[in-house]
Amino acid sequence: MSGEGTEPQAIRKLKPGKLVIASHNAGKVREIGALLEGYGLEVISAASLDLPEPEETGTTFVMNAELKARAAADLSGLPALADDSGLCVDALGGDPGIFSARWGGPDKDFGHAMRLVEDKLGETPDAPRDAHFICALALAWPDGHVEWFEGRVDGTLVWPPRGLKGHGYDPVFQPVGLTTTFGEMDEPAKNEISHRGDAFRQMVAAVF
Structure with a gap:
């Protein structure tokens, strides 16, 4: 929140490019x-640039996403987008949460x-x-500027796992x-x- 009598800071726009x-x-x-x-971006993975994976020491999804985005932007000299996401199970007190991977x-x-998860x-x-999934996005620029967005979807856990599409915990959600x-x-x-x-819908509405 901006102070009284000041204009709220505008969200930085992401220009086409890498x-x-x-x-x-x-x-x-x-x-x-x-x-x-469709947004004029050339997407490059951190792995293809041989960037190291920073240790995720944050205590929230947003903090870990920011940590990863800042590290990639700093090392590559390019804007970087990081996602920190995970499965939160109500009966397990929100675990595995930020420790999902x-x-x-x-x-x-x-x-x-x-x-x-099923055994516990x-x-x-x-x-x-x-249960619910959380996704935090952090979009960082090499000068240190960061924008954040967070999404959520609610559901139920099933067992045994079903489906070979997606990744992570997708087959049980x-x-x-x-x-x-x-x-x-299917992905779409x-x-x-x-x-x-x-x-991503929040991010797209804000930065493009």
């Missing part, structure tokens, strides 16, 4: 690239991560299966009002309702 996606997750980079089609172990094995739910008889999991949905249909799609 944009680094600060991720080494090929599925995530592909999904983000599809969401950014880390629940897959050093190899980021999401088959293992999904099984771990099974420790409490009749535990509710409500069934959005509210649907009978299919994200893992069973998923983007219409997903947490990432929500955050």
Whole structure:
């Protein structure tokens, strides 16, 4: 919020050109690239530039997204977009949350991560299966300027996993009002309702 008597700071616009996606997750980079089609951007992954993955030391999705975006923008000299997203399970107190990828172990094995979530739910008889995904986006420029956006989608956890599409926890997440999991949905249909799609619509409306 700006102080009394001052104008709110305008959101910085993103000009056409190169944009680094600060991720080494090929599925995530592909999904983000599809969401950014048609805006005159040349999407480059952090992996293709051999940029290191910074340690995610933040305590929120927004903090971790900003950390990754700032590091990629600083090292590449280009605008950089980072996504920090995860699954929050109500009965597990919001876990795995910001540690969603880390629940897959050093190899980021999401088959293992999904099984771990299911096992922990099974420790409490009749535990509710409500969950939601959060996606925080941070768009950083080499001069240190950052814009943030956050999206959410609510749903229910299913078991066993269903579908081979998507990535991460998609095969066990069934959005509210649907009978299919994200893992069973084609990418365009998923983007219409997903947490990432929500955050991107906010970003597109603001910076283009």
